[in-house]
Amino acid sequence: MNIFDIIGPIMVGPSSSHTAGAVRIGLVTRHLLAQEPVSATITLHGSFSATGSGHGTQKAIIAGLLGMLQDDIRIPQSDILAKQVGFQYRFEYKTIKDAHPNTALIHVVGKNGREIEVQASSIGGGRILINKIDGILVNFSGEQNTLIVHNIDQPGHVAEVTSTLSHKSVNIATMQLFRDSRGGYAVMVIETDQDIPIESIDWLNHLEGVIKVTYLSAVK
C-alpha cells in the first residue's frame, strides 16, 4: 500500500467507506454522465441504507454528483448547494439483489438530456467499484482511464475499438466483455494506460452498431 494511503487521504469524516467512498461514487457517476447533472434518483442498499444518515452518505453522494472531491469542506452542506444550483434528487431505500453491503444505484439525467444508471459499491478505504452501467454488469474502479462501449452483440466491434486505440498509441491495460444475450446488448470495459483523445471517442460513437460510448478519465 502506498504511504499516502496509510497517512491519508485528507477527507471529510466520518467514514472512509460511507463518506469518502460515497463522494467518489457520486463523482465517478458525474464523470460517466459527462455533463452537468440536473436530477437524480439514488437508491441506497444495505449498510448505506441502514447507517447512511449518521455517516452523511446521502450528502456525500450529492456532493460527488455536484463535482466535489472527498476533502471538500462543503460536503455537509451539499443538500443546500444542490438547491441553489437547481439540482433535484430523491433517495430510495431498497434492497439491491446480490449487492455489496455498501452499494448505491444512481439514475442521473444531465442538462443535455443524457441519462445513465450507475450501480457502485464502496469497498473500503475510500475505494469503489462500479458494478453495473445501465443494468449491464461491468467491473472497474475508475482509478484508471476507462472506456465503456455499449454495442449490439455482433462480430467486429471489439476489433474496431481496439484498432482505434492502437491507431492513437493508447495501450490497453485490462479489457472485459459482457452481454445480456447472444446478438443482444453488449458492453466492453477497457482500462487504458494513456488518456484517449476526444476525436477517438467521437469516432467510436458514430460507428454502426455502437449504442453509447462513455469515457472516464482516471478520477484521482
Place this chain on the structure above:
Amino acid sequence: MSFKSMEEIVKLCSEQNKSFYEIVIEEDINESDISLEDSLSKMKKMWDAMIDASDNYDGNLKSKSGLVGGNGLRMLDYLDKKNSYCGSFTTNVIAEALKMGESNACMKRIVAAPTAGSCGVIPAVLISYYRYADIPEKAIIQSLYVAGGIGQVIAERAFVSGAAGGCQAEIGVASAMAAGALVFLKNGTVEQICHATAMTLKNLLGLVCDPVAGLVEVPCVKRNVIGAVNALSCADMALAGIESQVPVDQVIDAMKEIGENMNTNYKETACGGCGITPRAVEIENNLKSINI
C-alpha cells in the same frame, strides 16, 4: 513494493547506514516515481491538514446522532485547572485525540491515519509534542514517514481496517505507528522503534470493533485516547531500554491471526459488544425515528 517486514527495514537501515525515515521515503520516491521534494511536500500537506483540523475544532458541534461532541473542549477546560493525574502534556494529548475524533464524527475535514475512525491518534501525540517541545516541523514530517512505514508493513502482513481485523487493526495500528514516530523524534534507535511498535500493538491485541448504531462515534472517539496514551507509554518504555520479548513482525502476525479468528459480530458490523447493549439498542431506535 511495500516492505514485507519490520526486519527488512532494520536490515536496510544497517546495511545502508540510514535512518528509518530515509529508508521509507526512498521507497516512496522509487515506487511512486516522484522527487524527494514532491514526496516531502505531499507529506507536509498531510501535516498541515492535521494542524488545520486541530485548529478548526468546534467544541459546540454535535454529530448528527447527538452522541458525540464537546468533550475535547471539556478536556481543555480541565487541563487549565492544572490538577490532572496525567500532567499537562498527556492531558493535552487526550484533548487532541478527542478533538480529532469528534471533528471526524461531525463531518469536518481530517486525515485518515490509517483510517478515519483512528484519525485522532497520530495527530494527538505529534501536534502536542510539536507545540510543547518546540521541535522543527521538518522533524515531525520525517516522523510521519516512520509512522507510515510501520503502517505499510502492517497493511502488507495483516490488515488496517475494523471490518477486516477489529479495532486492533485501526486504533491498535494507529497507536503502533504513533509510538514509532515518537521514538524517532527522541533519536531512538531503529531497534527501539521496533520494540515500541511491538509493545504498542501487543497492548491492544484483541480489541474489537463494536460501534453503537454502526456509527464512527461510540466507542471510537474515546478509543483514540487509549491509542494515543498507549503510544506515549510504549515509546517511553522503548526509550528507557525496555524490550518486547516477542519480535515486532511476530506481533503483527499475531494480530492477523486474532483478527482472522475474530467473530464477525466484532468486526464493524454493530452486531456485538457495545453495539448490542440495551443502551445501544435504545440509541439505535431513537435514531431510526429521526433518520430517513
